Amino acid sequence: MAGMENFVAQLISGLATGSTYALIVVGMALLLLVRGVVHFGFAYIVVMTAYLGWVVLGLTDNNLFISIPAFIVIGTVLTVATEPLFRPLAQKKAFLETMVLGQGIAIILTDVCSHFFNYGQAIAFPRVLTGGGARIRFGIVYFSLGDIYALAGSCVAVVVLLYVLYRSKQGKAIRAMAQDLDVARTLGIPFKRTGIIGFGIAGILAGIVAILIAVTLESASPGMGDSLAIKAMTLMLFAGMGNLTGGMICALILGVVEAMAQAFMPGRWTEAIVFGVVMVVILVRPNGVFGTRT
Amino acid sequence: MSPATLVYIEFVGVFVLLLWAVYLPFRGGQLYNGPFYCMAIGAYTAAYVTKMLGWPSGIGLLMAMVTGATAGFFPALAFSKTTGIVTATASLALIFIIQAVIRNLDFVGGAQGLWGIPKMAHLPIVLWVFVVITGLFVYRIDKSRIGRALEAMRTDPALASTLGMNLRWLSVFVMTFASLIGAVAGAFYAFTMGTIIAESFGFTLLLSTMTMLFIGGRYTMWGVLISAPILWGIPQWIPPEMASYTNIIYGALLVIVLVVRPEGLVSREMIDRLNVQFKRVYRQDR
Numbered sequence: 348m349a350g351m352e353n354f355v356a357q358l359i360s361g362l363a364t365g366s367t368y369a370l371i372v373v374g375m376a377l378l379l380l381v382r383g384v385v386h387f388g389f390a391y392i393v394v395m396t397a398y399l400g401w402v403v404l405g406l407t408d409n410n411l412f413i414s415i416p417a418f419i420v421i422g423t424v425l426t427v428a429t430e431p432l433f434r435p436l437a438q439k440k441a442f443l444e445t446m447v448l449g450q451g452i453a454i455i456l457t458d459v460c461s462h463f464f465n466y467g468q469a470i471a472f473p474r475v476l477t478g479g480g481a482r483i484r485f486g487i488v489y490f491s492l493g494d495i496y497a498l499a500g501s502c503v504a505v506v507v508l509l510y511v512l513y514r515s516k517q518g519k520a521i522r523a524m525a526q527d528l529d530v531a532r533t534l535g536i537p538f539k540r541t542g543i544i545g546f547g548i549a550g551i552l553a554g555i556v557a558i559l560i561a562v563t564l565e566s567a568s569p570g571m572g573d574s575l576a577i578k579a580m581t582l583m584l585f586a587g588m589g590n591l592t593g594g595m596i597c598a599l600i601l602g603v604v605e606a607m608a609q610a611f612m613p614g615r616w617t618e619a620i621v622f623g624v625v626m627v628v629i630l631v632r633p634n635g636v637f638g639t640r641t
Numbered sequence: 642m643s644p645a646t647l648v649y650i651e652f653v654g655v656f657v658l659l660l661w662a663v664y665l666p667f668r669g670g671q672l673y674n675g676p677f678y679c680m681a682i683g684a685y686t687a688a689y690v691t692k693m694l695g696w697p698s699g700i701g702l703l704m705a706m707v708t709g710a711t712a713g714f715f716p717a718l719a720f721s722k723t724t725g726i727v728t729a730t731a732s733l734a735l736i737f738i739i740q741a742v743i744r745n746l747d748f749v750g751g752a753q754g755l756w757g758i759p760k761m762a763h764l765p766i767v768l769w770v771f772v773v774i775t776g777l778f779v780y781r782i783d784k785s786r787i788g789r790a791l792e793a794m795r796t797d798p799a800l801a802s803t804l805g806m807n808l809r810w811l812s813v814f815v816m817t818f819a820s821l822i823g824a825v826a827g828a829f830y831a832f833t834m835g836t837i838i839a840e841s842f843g844f845t846l847l848l849s850t851m852t853m854l855f856i857g858g859r860y861t862m863w864g865v866l867i868s869a870p871i872l873w874g875i876p877q878w879i880p881p882e883m884a885s886y887t888n889i890i891y892g893a894l895l896v897i898v899l900v901v902r903p904e905g906l907v908s909r910e911m912i913d914r915l916n917v918q919f920k921r922v923y924r925q926d927r
Contacts, residue, residue, distance in 0.1 A: 385726055432900055443672045444899060446729055447851050451895035454848045458888045573844055577737060580730045588726065619741035626734040630719040633727045 356490065357606045360563075363494035365602020366501035367559045371579045372586070372594040373508065374552040379589050380525035381545030382437040387449025388429060389553065390579050391456040391572035396422040396557035398460050398567060401470050409473045415558060422554025423547055430546040434539070440528075453572060461569035469568035472561040493562045500562075504555050505595065511548065521545050525589070581625050587635025597636070647765055649877060651833040653869050654768040655826050660854050660865035661779050662822035665815050667859055668788065670795030671724070673816055674732035674847065675716055676823025678739045679709040681842035683824025684831040685749050688758045691832075693748075698761035702828045709824020714817045721812030724798070736843060743839040754838030761832040768829050775822055779862050782818075791815065845888065852895040858905030861912050868906065 371390055378386045400418040407413045429452060436445050461467040483490050512518040520541045523531040532538055560567060582601060586593035608617045628636065662676035683705035691701040716735060720728050744752045761767060782788055793801040794808055802808050831837050853872050858864025872894075876887045898905060 385730075432896060435900055436903065439903075441903065443670075443725060443729060444855075444903060446672070446726065447855060448896060448899045450844075450848055450851060451892045451899065453892075454845070454888050455892035455896070458886070458892070462885065462889075577733065581734055584727055584730050616741075616745055619738050619745070622734050622738045622741065626731050626738070629727065629731045629734075630723060633723045 353610065357610045358603060359490050359494050359498070361603035361606030362599055363491075363497040363559075363563045363602070364606060365599035366498055367556055367563060368575075368578055368582060368602055369595040369598035370501055370504060370552055370556045370559070371575060372582050372598050373505065373591055374549040374556070375579055375583060376589055376591050376594055377508075377512075377521070377545060377549045377552070379583075381521045382430075382433055382445075382542050383440065383442055383525075383528065384433045384437055384445040385442065385449060385580070386429070386433070386549075387446050387576060387580065388452030388456065389426070389449070389549065390575035391453045392422065392425045392429070392550075393553045393556045393560070393575065394567055394569070394572040395425060395456045395460060396553055397560055398464050398470060400554075400557055400561065401472060401567070402464070404473060409475050411475060418558050418561075419551055419554030422552070422557055423550030426550030426553050427543060427546045430543055434542065437542070438538075453576060457569050457572050460572075467569060469566050471566045493565070497559045497563045500555065500559060504552065508548070508552065509591075517541070517544050581622070581629070583635075584629045584633075585625055585636060587637045587639045589639050590635060590637045593635065593637025645877070648833065649873060650765050651768055651829070653873050654765070654772050655830045655833060656850065656853060656869045656873065657772050657865055658775055658822055658826035658829070659850055660857070660869060661775060661862060662819040662826065663850060663854055664859065664862055664865065665779065665782070665791075665819045665822075666812075667854075668783070668795065669791040669812060669815055670798070671720075671812065671816070672729040673720060673819065674729065674736055675713055675720070675816055675820045676826070677842060677847055677850070678716075678732070678735040679713045679820040679823040680827035680830065680846075681736075681739050681743065681839070682712045683709040683827030684837050684842070685743065685755065685827075686824070687828035688755045688831045688837055689749055691759045692755065692757060698759065698832060701832075702761075702825070705824050705828035706821060709827070710817060710821045713820020713824070714813070717813045717816035717820065720816060721809050733847075736847065740839045740843055750838075752839065754836060755831075756836040758831050758835050758837070760835070764829070764832055768833075771825060771829070775825070776862070783862055787811070787815075848888070848895070849891055852891045855895060855903075855905055856898045858907035858909075858911075860904060860909045861907055863912065864905050864907035 371393060375386055375389050378384055378389065396418060399421045400414060403417040403421075404410075404414045432448060432452070433445055436442075436448060464470065483492060483495065512521065520531070520536045521544070523534070523536055524538075524541055524545075560571075578601065582597050583594055586597040604621070608621070659676060659680060662680075663673070666673040666675075686708045687698075687701040687705040690696050690704045691698055716732070720732060723731065743749065749755055790801065790806050790811055793804065793806065794811065798808060827842075830841075834841075849872070853865060853868040856864075856872065857866075857868030872891065875890060876884055879887075879890075
């Protein structure tokens with residue numbers, strides 16, 4: 348049945364895209380936990396990482412052994428570099444202003460991408476990274492290899508992250524700061540160091556997301572940051588700020604909804620309708636569908 | 642006066658209006674993006690009325706005010722109940738929605754935009770008269786009980802409501818009024834530019850406005866009068882090769898201000914000190 352095959356393939360594809368959204372949401376939730384900041388620029392850091400990773404791929408002649416770690420290192424460096432910018436505001440607990448700061452970082456990164464890379468055109472990632480549209484067969488259904496990689500990679504990333512957050516000493520420190528900043532400081536948890544570690548972990552996630560985007564979407568453009576950022580922000584609100592599991596679930600759902608809408612209901616109004624529905628839900632339930640905090 | 646200078650004056654006027662529109666809800670602690678969405682609505686209304694219907698610019702402006710206030714009122718009802726990040730982000734969604742809607746409406750040009758908007762006679766004068774009138778309104782609101790109520794709402798909402806203020810209706814009023822000013826700014830923007838597209842009312846506009854607001858000083862209404870001319874001047878004064886880097890400069894300035902002097906150039910303390918000096922001089926003269 349043609350419809351059925353297509354449906355499953357779109358489902359997988361949607362889950363793969365959704366998992367990239369999920370990781371971005373998790374990264375932003377982590378930054379929210381550790382510093383109370385809404386890092387609007389995080390999605391743009393991901394895009395910038397993708398661009399720089401593309402440069403590395405070009406320089407090393409598509410050497411995956413160098414490039415993949417490079418993505419992760421770049422993501423971490425970029426994210427940690429923004430940490431000192433947020434620190435004064437975070438100390439004063441000026442949360443609205445952190446969003447504006449994030450917007451400032453966002454515009455700088457977007458403009459740098461459109462000015463200095465590929466003359467502002469979209470960039471394409473090499474086949475060796477994307478799996479080149481290779482397909483695996485499962486019965487009568489064909490899956491894209493890239494999507495499988497993406498899904499598997501995200502699952503691993505999430506599991507590792509949860510392990511770090513809940514079992515390691517640093518993870519506990521981060522969660523303590525999230526729960527009550529002042530008490531955490533009184534207990535001697537180092538503000539600066541824990542923050543940098545939190546940003547570092549988010550940075551690693553950014554690098555992973557950049558790889559996933561290269562694998563699933565096979566391209567990147569300067570405008571991608573805007574699209575990712577608004578989706579991540581509305582997802583966070585929809586699910587509930589700081590709610591890791593809720594955010595991930597909603598992200599996956601969004602990915603699937605997008606894939607389905609694209610394949611089965613092409614129309615010019617779907618984007619507006621989806622945003623409208625999401626906005627209404629947020630207004631009705633400001634604490635999110637799943638509530639704040641995991 | 643060269644055309645470029647005239648356009649500069651017009652743009653500064655439009656942005657001062659828009660900035661005050663964002664400033665008012667911010668006094669109440671809300672970062673509300675409704676003015677931007679109403680700016681798009683006001684611009685398209687004014688453009689449609691003057692170009693498609695052929696009515697005079699004044700009617701276009703009036704219609705923009707009507708549609709802007711209406712379009713601003715209904716979201717305000719919902720957003721008055723939300724706070725902080727939720728308001729900021731969900732109202733961001735409004736901007737995206739209106740952009741998507743505009744792109745789909747072919748009778749106002751859709752994705753291609755609307756060009757050939759008739760010019761308004763004596764545009765700079767009319768615009769700045771509106772700026773002065775709006776400034777008076779904003780000043781009066783700031784100094785009145787409403788302004789103090791907004792300040793209370795920003796500092797400690799729980800305490801404010803125990804003092805008997807109806808925070809909800811206060812928010813609705815301020816947000817609707819802000820949206821109205823935004824729509825007026827949009828109408829004048831349409832008259833100034835002559836061409837409008839959905840993209841004009843998106844993130845770049847949001848960022849430029851936030852930059853001007855935060856650099857000028859977001860806790861007083863006077864800061865924008867300094868930051869808008871300066872920041873609009875940047876594209877004029879820098880050498881042409883660097884002109885496309887304007888956004889990066891804005892972003893960098895915003896980041897620097899937020900890290901080094903978050904209150905902005907014109908802070909509340911500065912105004913208070915100026916007031917004290919002014920009163921001292923005034924008293925001595927008597």
